[in-house]
Amino acid sequence: MTKEPANDSHTLIMQLKERLKREQDLRRDAERDAAQVRDRFQRERLKLQAITDIAATHEHEEPLRWASHIALATLTRQTCWCHCRAYYFPFEAQGRSQAFATTDGHASPLDHESTLLTPSALEWLDSNEPLTLYQDRLTQRPCGTTEPNWPESLPRRCLYTIGLDGEGFGGFELFGWQEDEDPDFSNELMQSLARELAHIYKSERDRHSMEQMAYQDPLTGLGNRAAFFRDLDNLATQQQRLALVYIDIDGFREINDECGHDIGDLYLCRIAMRLCDEPHRLSVSRLGSDEFMVLLSLEASPQPALELAEALLQRLRQPIVIEDHLIEPGISAGLAIYPDDANTVHTLFYAADLAIYRAHESGGNTLRRFDADIANSTKERKQLAQQVRQAVNSDEFETWFQPIIGADRRIVGAEALLRWTAPQAPGPAEFVPVLERQGLMRSVGYQTLARVMARAAQWRREGLHFEHISVNVSPAQLREPVFVDQVATLLRETGLPAYCLILEITESLFISAERPVLGRLANLRRMGVKLALDDFGTGYSSLGYLQWMPLDILKIDKSFVARLDGEPARRDITIVRAIIRIARACGLSVVAEGIETEVVARRLVSLGAHYLQGYHFSRPVAETAMRALLREHKPSGKQR
Structure with missing residues (x-):
């Protein structure tokens, strides 16, 4: 028996309806999934665009300011938050905090005095908790009546930390009217923006620290x-x-x-x-x-x-x-x-x-x-410096000699003196400081020392009698680590006995009391070279040097000697007598320089000076004239 057609049609219709419903459900699910994918894609596109825009601010003069404006504008456009602030801790304790705000997508800097975050937000930032960045943290609190700094009539607020690796740099404070329809997206967007701003902040802080090191004096805090x-x-x-x-x-x-x-x-x-x-x-x-x-x-x-x-x-x-x-x-x-x-x-x-x-x-x-006087003198000094350099290159400096006389009025030695022999050339008081300032004294001093030692050795070979030859040594030469080796080499090459060489040192060198220099002086004395302190009495603590400095000879400055001419005051004679007695008690020989009269010479001998030097006996003379003077004073006995 066959079924009725009406029942079969009804069943078929019901099956088709069920199939249609399933297909509609599947289509809705697919459309929903597609919409979610589109939304996800749109989210990622928005985040990527914001991150790209923020990254581009690295080349801006104020990258943190502009990056903050982009981030805040993005939040106001893409989330429920219609008013946003960003606040950063200062780079240093004395610095000013930086604050920025955005309303309805229009970014602007905030006045520091009126735009600090709300009291509870500041308390939140200053506490230990926000100094750790919680990637999934989103805190919402209802508006309170005790915080008048909030934007008016905005009932909702969000706080979010800006930081990296557990270190907080600042935070977002966001305000809105309504519930967030997509809190997951808002949270993701804030996480991405906060991370990028943290990188910008850290880069700016590092740059600021480097600038501080480059431009700040670490002791006083002033500029360097x-x-x-x-x-x-x-x-x-x-x-x-x-x-x-x-x-x-x-x-x-x-x-x-x-x-x-x-x-x-x-x-x-x-x-x-x-x-x-x-x-x-x-x-x-x-x-x-x-x-x-x-x-x-x-x-x-x-x-x-x-x-x-x-x-x-x-x-x-x-x-x-x-x-x-x-x-x-x-x-x-x-x-x-x-x-x-x-x-x-x-x-x-x-x-x-x-x-x-x-x-x-x-x-x-x-x-x-x-003033004009300084300008003119500076011009003259420049000209002199140029002339001195040219004179060094042209070998215009010569060595002259001033005899040193013993108490028996015979020549016992000579002091070598540098002279500039060009017409109208200035004296040593003018050109020697220029040589020192120009850094030329090392080479000129070494050439002079080598020339003098060679001449002295030659005179000894010729049978000309003298006890010693004195050469002035500049502080610049003694600061050279190779100076002692240079002297030793010259002694060996010239054949001059070490006891015949006297190196005259200025008192300014002893005032500095540099340990390496003192060590070189001690080494020179161990070699047999004698050391003389020149211009004694013109420094700050001359007597103190005699207790601990490696010295053999003391040269009384001519300013003391000149006072002994005519009818000297009792005090002047007493000072010179005291200097000579102290030197003798310390085992030092005494040379009185600057003697210009016979009266002064006799007084110094009577006071106990060992050697005399000055215009009264001879002005500085050239090498040939010095050789002639030595021949005149040649002793009959055999030279030691």
Whole structure:
């Protein structure tokens, strides 16, 4: 028996409906999945675009500011949060925090005084908890009535940390009207943006630290030499009148020696603080150990630059008490004005440098303004320096000799003296300092020493009698590690006995008391070379040298000898007698130099001087004349 057609049709229709429903469900699921994929793709595209835009800010002058604006604008456009702030900890404790805000996609910097995060947000940032970055953290809190800094009528808030590797750099504070329809996307977007901003922040902080090291003096916190020239360049391009005061602290080395380096460092910091209190300052820098640079604005000041600088130095010279030490600062300074004294920054610095050089020449603890006299003398010094270099290249320097006389009035030796033989050439008092400043004294001094030792050895071979030959040695030569070896080589090559060579050392070398130099002097004495202290009595603590310096001979400065002419005061005779007695008691021979009369010669012999030297016996003479003098005084006995 067959089924009725109506029932079969009904079943078929029901099956088709079920199939259609399944297909519709599958299609909806596919469309939902496709929509989710599109949404996911759109999310990734938005995040990638924001990250790309943020990464591009690395080349901007203010990358953190612009990266923050991009991040905040992205959040206001793509999430429910319609008002956003970003807040960063300062790069250093003394720095100012940075804050940015965005409303409705328009980014703008915030005024520091009025845009600090809400009190609870600041408390959250300052606590230990947000210093760890939680990648999945999203904190929402209802608006409270005790936080008036919130944007008005925005009931919802979100806080999110900006940081890396457990270190918090700052945070987002976001406000909105309504619930977040897609908190997962908002969280992902904030995570990505916070991570990129953290990288920018860290890069900027590292760059800031490097700049601080490059431009900041680590002791005083002032700008260093590089910062000074940077500021000078920037100010000069503004075409404003300014004064440069080059400051040097007198006697700073003595303060370090007497009080210790810790006190010396605190002393420098106190000076730096006083310089920073100058109301007209544009820039303050520490140029070197005890040198400072101050740029003063002359635009708004009714006082002349010289008065401003004098007032500044008066404040610096006020006594300073550090622990148990009372220090009365001595300040030397050079002043130069832009553009009056110089039309470029480098010539301005050079002008101030020349001015402070003159201040030191005047005895220190004074202020000197750059003027025409300094400019003219500088031009003359440049010309002299050029002439000296040319003279060295042309071998225009010669060695002359001044006899040294014994108490029996016979020649016992000679002092070798450098002379510039060109017409109208200056004397040694002028050209020797130039040789030292130009760094030429090492080569000239060695050539002179070699020439003198060769001549002295030749005279001995000729049978000309003398006990010793004296040669002046500059501090620059003694600072050379090879100097002792050079002397030993010359003694060996020339055949001159070591006991015939006297090296004359200036008292300034002993004042510095450099340990390597003292070691070289001791080595020279062990070789048999004799050492003489020249110009005794002109230094700070001459008597102290006789206790511990390796010396054989003491030369009394001519300033003491000159006072013995005519009718000398009892005090002058007493001083010279005391010097000679002390030298003899220390086992030193005494040479009195600068003798110009027979009366002075006799008095010095009676006071106990061993040797005499001066114009009364002979002026410095050339080598041929010195050989003739030695022949005249040739003894009948055999030379030792």
